[in-house]
Amino acid sequence: MNARSYAQDRAEIEDLMARYLFAMDWADYDAYAEMFTEDGELEYARGTAKGRAAIGESVRAFKAAIGQIYTDSRGRPAILRHILAQTVIRVEGDRAFAVALWWEMANDGPGDKPKAGTFGTYEDELVRQDGRWLFSKRRILNEFLDGRATGETNPVLLLDQRAKACAR
Amino acid sequence: MTIYSPTYADDRAQIQDLMGRYLFAMDWHDTETYAGCFTEDGVLDYAMDTLVGRAAIREGAVKFRENVGRLFKREDGSPALLRHVLDQIVIRIEGDRAWTTAFWWEMTDGGPGRTPQIQSYGTYEDEVVRIDGQWLFRRRKIYNEFIPGRETPDPNPVIRFDEVADAAKKD
Numbered sequence: 208m209n210a211r212s213y214a215q216d217r218a219e220i221e222d223l224m225a226r227y228l229f230a231m232d233w234a235d236y237d238a239y240a241e242m243f244t245e246d247g248e249l250e251y252a253r254g255t256a257k258g259r260a261a262i263g264e265s266v267r268a269f270k271a272a273i274g275q276i277y278t279d280s281r282g283r284p285a286i287l288r289h290i291l292a293q294t295v296i297r298v299e300g301d302r303a304f305a306v307a308l309w310w311e312m313a314n315d316g317p318g319d320k321p322k323a324g325t326f327g328t329y330e331d332e333l334v335r336q337d338g339r340w341l342f343s344k345r346r347i348l349n350e351f352l353d354g355r356a357t358g359e360t361n362p363v364l365l366l367d368q369r370a371k372a373c374a375r
Numbered sequence: 376m377t378i379y380s381p382t383y384a385d386d387r388a389q390i391q392d393l394m395g396r397y398l399f400a401m402d403w404h405d406t407e408t409y410a411g412c413f414t415e416d417g418v419l420d421y422a423m424d425t426l427v428g429r430a431a432i433r434e435g436a437v438k439f440r441e442n443v444g445r446l447f448k449r450e451d452g453s454p455a456l457l458r459h460v461l462d463q464i465v466i467r468i469e470g471d472r473a474w475t476t477a478f479w480w481e482m483t484d485g486g487p488g489r490t491p492q493i494q495s496y497g498t499y500e501d502e503v504v505r506i507d508g509q510w511l512f513r514r515r516k517i518y519n520e521f522i523p524g525r526e527t528p529d530p531n532p533v534i535r536f537d538e539v540a541d542a543a544k545k546d
Contacts, residue, residue, distance in 0.1 A: 218384035219377075225463035226533055229476060235531035286520050288478065288496055291463045312480070312493060314520065321480070321493040321521075338377035 216298045220305065220333060220340050227342075228289050234270055236263040243342045244334055251347035252355055277313045277324065285313035287324070295363050297370040301335040304370045306362045309347075325351040328362055332369070378467065378540070386468045390475065390503055390510050397512075398459045404443075406436035414504060414511045421517040422525050447483045447494065455483035457494075465533050467540035471505040474536035479517075495521035498532055 223242060230239040240263035243249065249256045249265065256265035274284030294307040307329045316322030327349035334343045348357040358365075380386075393412060400409035410433035413419065419426045419435065426435045444454030464477040477499040486492035497519035504513045518527040 212384065214384035214388070215379070215381070218387045219379050222379070222387070222465055225465045225477075228463050228478070229465060229531055229533045233527075233529060233531035235534065238531055238534065286526075288480075290478065290480070312496070316493075321496060323493070 213298055216303065216335075216340070217296050220296055220298075220303060221294065223333075223340050223342075224291055224294065224305075224307065224329075228291060231266070231270075232288050234267075236267050239263060239266055243345070244336060247342055248344045249342075249347075250344070252349060252352055277315050279314055279319045285315040287311060287313040291329075295366060297366060299370055299373045302373055303331075303333040303335075303340065304366045304373075305329065305331040305333065306366050307331070325349050327351075327355070328357045330357075330362060330366070378537075380468065383468055386473065386505075386510070387466050390466055390468075390473055391464065393503070393510050393512070394461055394464065394475070394477065394499075394501075398461060401436070401439075402458050404436070404440040406433050406440065409433065409436045412512055413515070414506060414513050417512050418514040419512075419517075420514065422519055422522045447485055449483075449485045449489055450487065455485040457481060457483050461499075465536075467536055469540055469543045472540075472543055473501075473503040473505075473510065474540050475499065475501040475503060476533045476536055477501075495519055497521075497525070498527040500532060500536070 227239065227242050230242065240259040243259055243262055246258055247262065249262045253265055253269055256262045273287065277285040277287050279285050289309055289311045292308045292310070294305060297304045308326065309329055310326035311324040312321050313324055314321055327347065330346040330348065331342055332344040333340050349355045350357060397409065397412045400412065410429045413429055413432055415429055416427070417429060417432060419432050424435060426432045443457060447455040447457050449455045459479055459481045462478050464475055467474045478496070479499055480493060480496035482491045482493045484491060497517065500516040500518070501512055502514040503510050519525045520527065
């Protein structure tokens, strides 16, 4: 058993999740990939990338593509920002499970003002390795993409089921 | 290997509270509380100016209160309400010093039919210190992606403070 408090684990995981978003929005692919375990999985609109190298490459390609979709009035890639709101985190020893609400905005509104883009959920599995919390799996669900919407069931109930199975 | 001390959660919670109090003080134009979020010699580096010391920061907040109604208006021309929102925050803590990188955005009630309208967003970069048990801003730098010359620079801003924090750890 670990002697760490829930608050300590949660604080470290919140910090990881914030670092993840800065790495993504500032296109820091090395920092991004290093937030996953060596064999970590990223499952999102472009499929599933497994392992740090594949995750870094996949996200690089994704960023290039999204720069064509979100543009300002002069056709330049928009300044896209992801935002993290409420986060549910269950910790079981050196494993954790999280569900969080994300949304995004960019300067692609009228007059290049901010405009809300899409929103969805993160469904995460995390592992504490060498004293560091890392994503072993992150699923990015987006309510605006066919086939990628969060399911009908409250994702927190699914999280609780996974955490209970893990505790056994 | 961890960058988090055993007291990280408690310190992080206190620093998040400071950041929350700062925004309420700003949006409610409580200039005294606002300036009190900084150390006596604190620095506020933002779009209009760089202010040094609590007195100057408070004066800046008074000017902001006087001018904000001209900057943000409702459709009918009356002064709009302005609210700042804070979301993801990266915090590094080494003893009584801390460094934060946070994402902020702001909205007004100046949209069509007095609806919420997102105005801008950017990044806070803070140096925070604990003095007499209280965390305070020693320096806050405010980047805004909608003010030319004040955009958050590349690369990933988190990396810069990690380097500073790593160096402080060695001292």
